[in-house]
Amino acid sequence: MSVNAREAILAEAKCAAQKHGYNGINFRNIAAEIGIKNASIYYHFASKASLGAAVANRYWQDTVQYLETIRSTSADAAEALTRYPTIFRKSLEDDNRLCLSSFMAAEYEDLPLEVKVEIQAFVDANVAWLSHVLSEKGTGSSEDYKKQALAIYTAVAGAQLVARTRQNTEIFDELIATYQQTGLIPIS
Amino acid sequence: MSVNAREAILAEAKCAAQKHGYNGINFRNIAAEIGIKNASIYYHFASKASLGAAVANRYWQDTVQYLETIRSTSADAAEALTRYPTIFRKSLEDDNRLCLSSFMAAEYEDLPLEVKVEIQAFVDANVAWLSHVLSEKGTGSSEDYKKQALAIYTAVAGAQLVARTRQNTEIFDELIATYQQTGLIPIS
């Protein structure tokens, strides 16, 4: 708690956002959880918007790092592509949480600008990574890779949403398998 | 307004839900919009949960009807499949609104049970319709149709979410085109 209140607030806020969305970030809950008063949060963050932006920023930066790990530990592009959905699967497994971005995409219109910017950065990072991996294994144009990358990201994020609704991780796996069988996600 | 307050409340609530989600349904706003006081809404609906469920119920029933229209006015299954995404496209065009279900999928964990039930009914109706259309044109097993139907629904709903984030209907069209090119959505 008191080692670093700022980090504790961030961690609680991230967890709340993955479970209930931006709207579910509750200052009084967070404060109670880490043993301070809700007014104290304002010493560390200027506003809920600012806290939300910090959470989203940390989130996509962590994701970029994880994506890099997948690439560097995969034998080839095909393996990296196959492992990509695990990012989304992990949050589902872990307490049925949602990718921050999927959540906030729904809430998007009502989000403060500074949060929108970070959410957009997350999507961009995913598409950039996927485009690069696709280009390593394919022969299409750069435009095609971008389109396919966005399509894969979209479908996988959608799968997380639907699977969460059913509270069933198997549905996520089946959806990914169907994407692979139909050819949306290349497998070899 | 006073011709039928109940219907006026439903209409306002639906619009709010498509723009801001269940959480964005605001009794004081709705009341002001139709010229009554927020306490009056409780005469027509027992709670916000009840109003939300009524909105979602009306929504999926309208969708079922629209899907039937697509089928009965399509020359064949392939045409019906091609026209399927228009349902999601229309709400985007119309003021950048979101399919109720995509919204509430994000909010799902926090939704009252009676609302969850209606959201699930919407997804089921879509999957049933898609399965049927797929079976009319294909030769796979019934299990395969269901899986592919859910995959198509998931990917199209995801496309709506992503396109909304970019406030750009073209992105929706490009995503659908990519789904068709890769084979997720059969085209002939």
Next chain:
DNA sequence: ACCTGAACACCGTTCAAGT
């Protein structure tokens, strides 16, 4: 049958005040 005013607890936010 339909609507209202007043009150409740809850939440983001502010601010003057404490150590």
Next chain:
DNA sequence: ACCTGAACACCGTTCAAGT
């Protein structure tokens, strides 16, 4: 440097009271 109590406007909800 970090935290707090008290107050504000906002929201879902209740309820006794109005026509």
